[in-house]
Amino acid sequence: MRVLVTRPQHSGERTAKRLRELGHEPILLPLSHPVHDANEALRGLSTTKGSIAITSAETIRALAAHDAELAVHLARPVFAVGEATAEEARAIGFSSVTASGGSGAELAETIAKKAGGSVLYLAGSPRAATFEKRASEIGLRITVAECYRMEPTPIAPSTLHSIFAHQRPEAILFFSRQTAKYFFRAAEPQMRPDRADGIRLLCLSKSVAEVVPASLQGAVSIAAMPEERSLLSLL
CATH class of the missing domain: 3.40.50.10090 (Rossmann fold)
Structure with a gap:
């Protein structure tokens, strides 16, 4: 499964390693530093x-x-x-x-x-x-x-366009409210309901999930515990 990781670079690389060990394909998109x-x-x-x-x-x-x-x-x-x-x-x-x-x-x-x-x-x-x-x-x-x-780490629109055109994720991981806000602000064109169909939005907590736009709430899953292992178990 292709999984978009929105964490900062250092933490994101650690998460990417765990995803590979689980057989997934991580895509790193650090949205904050x-x-x-x-x-x-x-x-x-x-x-x-x-x-x-x-x-x-x-x-x-x-x-x-x-x-x-x-x-x-x-x-x-x-x-x-x-x-x-x-x-x-x-x-x-x-x-x-x-x-x-x-x-x-x-x-x-x-x-x-x-x-x-x-x-x-x-x-x-x-x-x-x-x-x-x-x-x-x-x-x-x-x-x-x-x-x-x-x-926030500025993300060029062309970067998002390339990811969604050539590596369209099947799941996106959100670890914080602030990161989720950055993402949905930057990726609004890619995350319109007609374009985001089939993409799972996996959130570390209920608080993080509240940031997801109402039109996409049906794609949200929330970790049972606010920790990475629990979040990755949703994949």
């Missing part, structure tokens, strides 16, 4: 103590080139959404890493049960409010340090 702010992350680390929360592996990539400054913080407990993000934290040297389930709410509940106290949230922008909302509800004290932001 990260702009890192390691200084903000390091400032947050240096002015706090205790647990660290991360909801995206992009946080770890923002810190990857700062081994010396990071070294004194590697013993701090890290709580991550999903095993993939936890693995990235371990790879950079954090020695105490706990993976929660695939949602921000589960992350907040896991921290409250296992650690409590104040928590530094190394976050990105834009982001879902799930983790912070649940943390507030259960009395978890959060300090936020925004260490990256996702910005």
Whole structure:
């Protein structure tokens, strides 16, 4: 099956590898890219103590080139959404890493049960409010340090035309609301109902699926859990 991957380049390449292992043909179309702010992350680390929360592996990539400054913080407990993000934290040297389930709410509940106290949230922008909302509800004290932001990657109309003319995808993967918004804005000519017939729109969560135009909602499937493995199981 030809599968269009709309993730940023680094994450998209990882997803493409998994798709090939499953026997599919990935088509990479990065619609956003990260702009890192390691200084903000390091400032947050240096002015706090205790647990660290991360909801995206992009946080770890923002810190990857700062081994010396990071070294004194590697013993701090890290709580991550999903095993993939936890693995990235371990790879950079954090020695105490706990993976929660695939949602921000589960992350907040896991921290409250296992650690409590104040928590530094190394976050990105834009982001879902799930983790912070649940943390507030259960009395978890959060300090936020925004260490990256996702910005749209311009896509030439000719690129989209070529993909849909010569590699027409049978499924499109959407991992975030913002990426889905970028896609349907850029690919409006290709995704008119009369042209998009037969293309499956696979969304990581209900929140992501809400961005899909009403005329295409019949093609939407939503992952049972907000994690890549669950999303790929829909193929």
